[in-house]
Amino acid sequence: MTTTAGPTAERYGDHLFHHGHPSEFARLSAMAAALDPGSRAHLTGRGVGPGWRCLDLGAGTGSVSRWLAEQVGDGGEIVAVDQDVRFLSGIEEGNVTVVEADVTAEDFAPGRFDLVHARFLLMHLREREAFLARVVDWLRPGGWLVVSDAADLGTPSSDNAAYRATMAAYWHAVAATLGSDITFGRRYPRPLAALGLGNLGVGVHFPVVAAGSGIAECWRLTLEQTRNHVLATGAVTAETIDETLRYLAAPTTWDLSLAMMTAWGRKV
Numbered sequence: 730m731t732t733t734a735g736p737t738a739e740r741y742g743d744h745l746f747h748h749g750h751p752s753e754f755a756r757l758s759a760m761a762a763a764l765d766p767g768s769r770a771h772l773t774g775r776g777v778g779p780g781w782r783c784l785d786l787g788a789g790t791g792s793v794s795r796w797l798a799e800q801v802g803d804g805g806e807i808v809a810v811d812q813d814v815r816f817l818s819g820i821e822e823g824n825v826t827v828v829e830a831d832v833t834a835e836d837f838a839p840g841r842f843d844l845v846h847a848r849f850l851l852m853h854l855r856e857r858e859a860f861l862a863r864v865v866d867w868l869r870p871g872g873w874l875v876v877s878d879a880a881d882l883g884t885p886s887s888d889n890a891a892y893r894a895t896m897a898a899y900w901h902a903v904a905a906t907l908g909s910d911i912t913f914g915r916r917y918p919r920p921l922a923a924l925g926l927g928n929l930g931v932g933v934h935f936p937v938v939a940a941g942s943g944i945a946e947c948w949r950l951t952l953e954q955t956r957n958h959v960l961a962t963g964a965v966t967a968e969t970i971d972e973t974l975r976y977l978a979a980p981t982t983w984d985l986s987l988a989m990m991t992a993w994g995r996k997v
């Protein structure tokens with residue numbers, strides 16, 4: 730496991746969470762199923778509608794881009810950006826443009842968009858704050874920035890010890906490997922306030938972990954993919970991870986895990 734943060738440090742998708750992993754599409758789809766209701770509510774609350782020009786950063790499977798495309802209609806425009814666009818094939822028709830790029834190296838014309846959206850991207854970017862400052866330039870005056878990231882509000886208070894320990898080790902492993910910051914979203918909307926945005930707000934979407942739920946399936950696939958990294962922390966044993974996987978699949982399980990913190994602000 731690497732802890733270096735220099736230019737050669739491992740980044741999201743280099744190895745861990747690479748889109749070529751056999752279960753990555755299923756993992757991101759399960760995540761999207763758990764989060765989309767919250768994202769749609771928050772975006773609807775910002776008034777997204779016909780004619781809007783929207784940028785979806787780190788678009789993943791494109792579930793939000795696709796939904797935005799329906800909201801803005803033929804007169805609007807969606808630009809969906811991801812460093813790996815293999816899961817976005819098929820959405821590029823009509824008002825959707827797909828761009829394969831590292832978002833931190835990309836640039837757009839100042840004032841081009843009515844809405845910039847990024848879900849579960851900033852927490853994984855090592856240069857999240859500097860990048861966020863650049864993103865604001867791409868908004869027109871009055872345009873909305875809507876960003877969502879995870880906060881681990883659910884597992885520390887779980888009464889299942891194996892689940893508590895495994896999730897703590899998981900967040901430690903992704904921080905050490907990718908530089909991911911599980912505390913960034915918990916501080917919303919302060920990072921947006923620091924950029925001078927107005928009309929600030931925060932919403933919390935808290936999916937319930939139960940057998941067959943999108944979030945339980947997402948965790949099953951995530952722990953499967955990160956198992957060696959979680960074990961390498963030395964904080965949990967293979968048996969503890971397996972006990973957690975049985976807990977996530979049990980028909981009697983009702984629990985909480987990550988909360989999706991969504992912050993929004995308007996360029997003045």
Ligand SMILES: C[S@@+](CC[C@H](N)C(=O)[O-])C[C@H]1O[C@@H](n2cnc3c(N)ncnc32)[C@H](O)[C@@H]1O
Pocket residue numbers: 741742757760761764786787788789790791792810811812813830831832833847848849850853854
């Ligand atoms: C956790 S997934 C979230 C996907 C989607 N936003 C969602 O919430 O359903 C993070 C996504 O961001 C993309 N990503 C991560 N770092 C990126 C970067 N530097 N440039 C472009 N895309 C990036 C990944 O390829 C992945 O699709």
